[in-house]
Structure formats: C-alpha cells, structure tokens
Amino acid sequence: MGSPSQTAPPFVHLAAHPLRWQLMTALARSDLRVRELVALLDQPQNLISYHLRLLRDGGLVTAARSSYDGRDSYYHLNVDSCAHALTATGAALHPALRPDNTTLAPLADVQQPPPTVLFVCTGNSARSPIAAAQLRRHTAGQVAAISAGSHPKSQLHPHAVRVLRDHFDVDIAGQQPRHLDTLTDRRFDYVITLCDKAREFCPDFADPAGRLHWSIPDPAAGGPDDYPAFVRTAADIDSRVRHLLPVLASTDAKELKP
The missing domain is CATH 3.40.50.2300 (Response regulator)
Known part of the structure; x- marks a missing residue:
C-alpha cells in the first residue's frame, strides 16, 4: 500500500473554509449579488469578494452581469462542477467512494398534494x-x-x-x-x-x-x-x-x- 497523500484535493481546500462553505451553501439555493451575500452572511464586502474570487478561480462558482442592471453581477454555484469535484475527492480517499452512477435520481415519494x-x-x-x-x-x-x-x-x-x-x-x-x-x-x-x-x-x-x-x-x-x-x-x-x-x-x- 502506498504512502498517504500529503495534499488534499483542491475541492477540500476550497470548501473547507467556513466562509466559503457558507457562500456555496447560499448560492446552492439561489443566484445572489455580492451585496445580498454581504447582508446574508454579515461579513465585509471585500472579504466576500475575495472568497468569491477564489471559488470562481476554482471553477465552483460563476458570475454573470445582470441583464436588468449591468452594474450588478449574479453569482451562481456550478453544481455540476461541484459534483465532479466531490466525486474526484471521494475517489482520492478510497476507490469504494467512486459512485457507479453520478446521475441525479428522479423525484420519488412525492408528498400529497404534489409540490x-x-x-x-x-x-x-x-x-x-x-x-x-x-x-x-x-x-x-x-x-x-x-x-x-x-x-x-x-x-x-x-x-x-x-x-x-x-x-x-x-x-x-x-x-x-x-x-x-x-x-x-x-x-x-x-x-x-x-x-x-x-x-x-x-x-x-x-x-x-x-x-x-x-x-x-x-x-x-x-x-x-x-x-x-x-x-x-x-x-x-x-x-x-x-x-x-x-x-x-x-x-x-x-x-x-x-
């Protein structure tokens, strides 16, 4: 058996930071602007912008100019990129964590009345x-x-x-x-x-x-x-x-x- 890896996968470094995890969690629900993230997480704008840039550089978050107000940008969590990164992270830890099928399961056991x-x-x-x-x-x-x-x-x-x-x-x-x-x-x-x-x-x-x-x-x-x-x-x-x-x-x- 080979020696343990000394370097964690990139996703671990990005997602393990508490504020970056909060940003990802917020963006997992809805696209948001910087000022909305500032208010939601109660953190300075420069700090929010810094960690958003790291998430963008890592391919986990994207940004697009608002089509309504071009001075604003909406940030969006790239869920597919996160899924691929999580799959690679699990496989790096143990082969058993590599899923056979990464396709999302269909909606099941829907409550009555339906959503x-x-x-x-x-x-x-x-x-x-x-x-x-x-x-x-x-x-x-x-x-x-x-x-x-x-x-x-x-x-x-x-x-x-x-x-x-x-x-x-x-x-x-x-x-x-x-x-x-x-x-x-x-x-x-x-x-x-x-x-x-x-x-x-x-x-x-x-x-x-x-x-x-x-x-x-x-x-x-x-x-x-x-x-x-x-x-x-x-x-x-x-x-x-x-x-x-x-x-x-x-x-x-x-x-x-x-």
Missing part, C-alpha cells in the same frame, strides 16, 4: 415555459409546474418551442404566455424567477424560503437567428431543474432559510 412550482420571467415566452416543461418532463407530472410573466409576450418564441421539441421531445406549441396577474389568488411552494428584471417585480406568491432566483440571460437578446443561444439556455435550465428535484423531494425543504 407546486411557478417559474417567472418577463415575457413568459422562452425561459419560464422551458423551465416548467422541463420540470414536468423530469417528474412525469408529479409536480404542478406552471409559468408566467410580468410583461407577457403575445406568443411563445418559436425557438423555445423548437428547442424543446428537437432536444427533449417535448411539445409546448399549444401554450400561450400568461400574466402574473392571473395568479394573484394562488400560492406556490416555490416561485423561481429566471430573469433579473422579473425578480425585482415578482409578487410574493411563496413563503421566503420558497423564493429562488436563477439568473439566466434572455436567449432572444442575440436576435431572431440565434437559435444556438436557445440550445444553451435550455441545457442550462435542464441542469438546474435536475438539481432542483432532490430539493422538491426533501420533506424539510420548506424549512430551509434563504
């Missing part, structure tokens, strides 16, 4: 209907997933319909964008905004622990011919939806604090 999830963006023509369709697909209808917009378009974006049909075998062609005002009498377990602008104006349809934000750029911003942007957006949303499944399946998910 309700509302996805929100501005136009309700691309990001939010894609997210709702993906969640229904992954849960085989076990979750009541709908979408709405703060300023809905007259129809779904044709590329949103196309990307779901071509890459996920899902047909939403018959749907029409919905206004948030039509849901004022509804309550949801989770309300997830996918648009930085919509986040600022979304009413309180859920308890604070159920309000999440995914900062996803508008794929239509690149023009009518930028179909690849919709492919990237749909893949990003699909990844986020898969990572949402164990949260929805958790019996104490609603007790988590933002």
